[in-house]
Amino acid sequence: MWEALKDLFLTYESTLGYIGLNSLLALSVYATLSCGQLALSNAGFMAIGAYAATLLTMEGGVPFPVALAAGAVLPALVAVPLGLPVLRLRGVFLAIATIGFGEVVRLGIVNWDHVNGAQGIVAIPQKTHLWTIFVALGAVLFVLSRLRGSKWGFALEAIREDEPAARTMGIPTAAYKLAMLVFGAAIAGLAGGLEAHFTFMVAPNGFSFGRVVDMLVFAVVGGTARFWGPVLGAAFLTLLPELLRDLAPLVGIEPGPLRLMVNGLVLLAVILFLPNGMASVPDRIRERARARERGRLAPGAAGWARSSRSSGWSAPSAAFAPWTAPRSRSAPARSTGSSARTAPGRRPPST
């Protein structure tokens, strides 16, 4: 019995580890998404963290915890001079600039002979254990949970919803956005250091544009309205291929392509049917129940009010009818997480 459990654990140890690592990476993207910024520099930050931690343990002989900490601090420091200019950009422009940063880091490593260029570093000592990963994940989740309800948590939500309005409330939005980019960079760097000492190797092709898209998909599928949404998405999409491996022979498609197909379908389904991600399910149930309650309290009220208003007050009537306001389903602004939310020109300029 005990042996069987141990076998099961060993079989799934790497899957569990990757659930934790991918959760951290999803949270690193969520950090900037939480204030409405779509920054895709996190594969670059992760690479910096991974290489810094690896070089420190292998060549510097530094204790592992110190190397991990340095792997988190270094990308955070790099994020400051990167963020100061690029966070002035909005929406897709910010995304493109930050993708550029990630590619610069990757190509820099490819051309760095000391770390074997494109071949990467192998035979890294395995110092990351499952518990190391989940302690790190727990610490990040704790910090994020403490932000909720605080003045800083509310400020982030305000920036995400309407940045100029937030500024008139005394919120220094540029500083908040920079702080979250730095925080996300530290998480990504930490995940990079952990992964390098978990899989015994680092190579620049592990930090390509595709990697940061994966992180973003985890966060979007899980949902960014709650801080635990990205963890949900990362866990689901990391487990999915494991389930598909047994399914692959049955449908006659190789596991690799099948995984990509199913991932694409999941992303499509979430964006179409659950625009706020898996984490929004409880909210939607609650909201629908409340809407039903309201309907019971005032039978037919909506129809009456609408017709009577349209007769006299043509202009303000639409704004006066709260039931015509879009509910979560038809709210495109909140749909695909970040990209729609930060699209330039979505808000009319203030007068």
Place this chain on the structure above:
Amino acid sequence: MISGLLSPTGGAVRLSGREIQALPPHRIAALGVARTFQNIRLFQDLSARDNVIVGEHLVRKASLAARLLVLPSSRAEERGARARAGELLERIGLAERARERARNLSYGEQRRVEIARALAAEPRLLLLDEPTAGMNPVEVQAVAALIRSVAAEGRSVLLIEHNVKLVMDVCDRITVLDFGKVIAEGTPAAVAKDPAVIAAYLGSGS
């Protein structure tokens, strides 16, 4: 422009003698200026109460260390912020709508929440940009009473409004603009007699 979202092309904006036109909006807010918007800009997906709590940003004295260490003081601080938001919603008559998302509130209710959000910063100067646009007469009366009570607390209120009756009712000093030009300035009684104002706003018929 006073709140700093737009930059003036010339001239100066002074708050208690200090030039503020070059400051960013959050610094101007920190000097005690709060505003509402002509085209309502509530945080649509936040509840009415959370909108007001965001407005408290400048008056919330919290320590990040206390927050991360889960000290009792941080919980007390959060409770205080919620309580203040509850009081403000009560003052604008929306206590029972506190948990409703801003987007589900009616137009008049949204305007009132915006005023509460601005008041949450405990401003010295409150800028109201057409606060009664699209409101019915009963709601306009309530807003007038609210403006008077805010002024009675010792806060300055700068009201931009087309509703001449409301302006005459609540204002101590009126500046009348006609297509961007100042045509009159003074007390309500003086302004109401000004021939240029009568021609532009009040009509010459009666």
